[in-house]
Amino acid sequence: MYLLSKRSMLCTCFTWIICTIGLILCSANPDTATKPNFVLMMVDDLGIGDLGCYGNTSLRTPHIDRLAQEGVKLTHHIAAAPLCTPSRAAFLTGRYPIRSGMVGNGRMGVYLFSASSGGLPREEITFARVAKEQGYATALIGKWHLGLNCEDSADHCHHPSSHGFDHFYGTIMTNLRDCQPGHGSVFHHAHVHIPYKAISIGLASLALLHFKGVITVPRKVVLGVLVLIGMVMGFFQLMLYTFPNLNCFLMRGADIVEQPFISENLTQRMTNEAIEFLERNSERPFLLFFSFIQVHTALFASPRFRGQSQHGLYGDAVMEVDWSVGQIMQTLERLKLKENTLVYVTSDQGPHLEEISIHGEVHRGFSGIYRAGKSTNWEGGIRVPGILYWPGVIPAGKVIDEPTSNMDLFPMVLNLAGASLPSDRDIDGHDLLPLLQGKVKRSEHEFMFHYCNANLNAVRWHPADSTAVWKALFFTPNFYPENSSACFHTHICFCVEPFITHHDPPLLFDLSSDPSESTPLTTDTEPKFFSVLETMRAAVSHHKQSLKPVPMQFSSGNLIWKPWLQPCCSSLNQLCSCERDYQTGKSHEIQRE
Template identity: 30%
Template sequence: MKSTRLLALLSFGIVSLSAASVRAESETPPNVIYILADDLGMGDLGCYGQKKLKTPNIDRLAKEGMRFTDHYSGNTVCSPSRAVLMTGQHPGRVHCRGNGNEDSFALDPEMTTLPRLFKNAGYATGAFGKWGLGTTSREGASNPMSHGFDHFSGWKSQVIAHTYYPTSIVRDGKEEALDEGTYIHDLIMADASDFIRENAKAKKPFFCYIPTAVPHAAMHAPEQLHEKWRKVYPEFDNKIGKYGAGPGEETPDVKNPIAGFAAMMENLDNQIGGILDMLVELGIDDNTIVLFASDNGTHIEGGHDPLFWDSNGPLRGHKRDLYEGGIRTPFLVRWPANIEAGAVNDHISAFQDLLPTFAEITGQPIPDQCDGVSLLPTLLGKPDQAKPSYYYFEFIQAKRETYTARALRMGDWKAVQRSEKNRGKKFLPIELYNLKKDPGEENDLAASNPELVQQMEKLMDQAHTPLKKAP
């Protein structure tokens, strides 16, 4: 199995590999809190240039930690992005590559997935929010608790997570009815905070995964904050945001979804501030790693207007694109005991790198199925960071059998290939961009660099593996 993994890494273009796993420079295993936003654009945070909305607590992660400029999600939509994060497999090899029937996207129970890695290291593990890889109230592989989580609190399914006012919440595999008008996001964040507090008091190292649905549509927010932002942007009161959550779940329409977005972001930012303050109160702040990212780029659903918010800054595209706006994500890492405050890093990285990073931090071997490389040297400011030769992406539009778009990042160069109407039948010519000079992917240089295009096309062909049909 080890030789199989090594061959996979070499074929994927790894330049260097760590000779052995090492524990971080601390006698006590660090706690880990990974907060995953949903459909948040690079430009939606103050530390990445947002001007109309303040996010002081999320920005604090950048001020007191490391801000990455070239980090990529696992895909341009929810389920496959989470699958890459959980498995450490790159987007051309992971078991799902587009949204659809999420129970068919259940993780392989034979894999050492992210929560199982922490569980094996003696951590308490909890997930709080939107799972996206199966129905959370069912027994079996679709349930997050089948993969190493001790606790789960959140939505029953990804589709139901389209409303913040569902009829039920699932806690530890059991569905509990909610009173009408209950804003589930606040319950979930309270459960996450309780998990952190309980394990800190018990002096138990913990992994707290918070895949919040914010700011995915519908653009629901607590009423008081929503009314506050309606007064700021009353000109949008005639705009109604509509979004469905499936049979049996009412999804209230949103009057002024512009205000709704601002309100839900302020609410999340306040809650993250509460978590950071709690870490200080509990005396675990220095040795707790807090990470923040998004599962893909900004969306254009439910009345959300990314142009108004400049959600992608200079980047092109949005959710369901493989242009930078669809897959480049904010990535912030704060670890006061080890990470230099205010650091900015342009190392190219992606979701598949998180699993090997935490394997190294917890002193474990990197799981066999993993394609990523540990980011620990970068986090610690050390020069021996392994660098993949390239990062590959592919996306399958719903109900298609093969990729409908693909892309490859190699140094400053980015190749993108789309298909007509995103159907995966007739492919358009490969586009080529120099991201250092052209981060907005405005100037296609393919015609003047035919040999480079040919090289990148060959690498994309090599990185793709046929997708097995789900049972």
């Protein structure tokens, strides 16, 4: 009887244990328990040659270099556009920016005013929106530059929160010269070329001749012209004076917390904000997009990094970015999240080579062996760093030279998060994971199309049965050093006349043997010259047939400043000024190597 009772008790206890374990397993969310986290870091205007892991021997970037050593380094990684706004739109959506209307028809391809009405359409699907639907905590820290409002100053139709980001701490615009005292203005070129002296002399002469009776124009007409010219010049000066307050502000969520922002310690503040987000969400899957303000001009670095590099303020800023990457990685390690987090480091396009400070200093990054830089579709303008790290999932120390794109992160994130790709639109990116893990040897990108604003500028072809990577350029900018006055004179290369040269037949290169694009191929040097171009033109025709008409977000009406859309943390008569930023967590000290 005792043995039977004991056996019965053991059975009861065993049954209780099994039921308890079952309840625990059932109460856990199977959809989120095994999903990986994502930390996606994009530096602004970083050159591929600025990093040690891509060959730089004079600029220290140990934290990013370590990610490359312990992860995969992509050496043929392409930004979908050579300018900030369209490149970021493509990164978030996995689609060429022409498909969402995030391209310009004229010279302007980025937003200069926070009170413009253009921006990433709400109909577009971002990886943040999909991740949020899959149970992820999502955050954008840093630069947005994809619009804000549509109809009034608080509708936030283009705000990051309208595109899937639960938390936002950063700038709607970019870090322009005007945002930092003493750095001049983005309108400096227009300002210095306004012939104030000639206008003044002409107006004075006109008035004198009129009053002496030499010119018999009605006095009201003369006075009207004088008043009109005075008003235009006065408005321009007023715009220069108010620009920093109206466009250089820091937001937390929907609230403006600093207007204008102070850039000196901004990277440290954003790093702290990112660390706090990771700490708050360490028990659930998360997606963090850290979009650095640096190293876009006007350049800045915190005091402890200033003067630490051999490359002036630009190098100091790169070193501070590298420190920030190190802080993020230390946090993942401290929270024991590294093994379940995919980390990605890149740049939105190549370095800005033509930027010249008001003191005559050339603030530029390094494109390495590649030609030109930002705003061009030469390789230096679109070939960017691509580093992916995920211990235990992605092999360490692997280098991949297959053509890949920053649009590839969209399908990769969706697949890993457990979501299906949208079936109602064209997705131009391809999931990178099979290539990273060595399950396939070749990229799925047979063709890539390179736009300069709304104009198809170049095509890249990686034939399935060849190691060649052909690239054809239909037009090229008149850039340094061929015409040093074209881009340096305007501080950027434009995609319209008279700043470009058309080529018929197109310039053709084989990037596998000439990655620097130094010598165009000809019918004499390449027997397959015309057959290659014929195949590429057929691909262009097929690509264009896939494009659907969409509203252009860089139309004149969407670009101009609209007073009723102006974000302001105080009344306009106080010049939209406030300083009420706060951070809930502790400050993280800078660790020196």
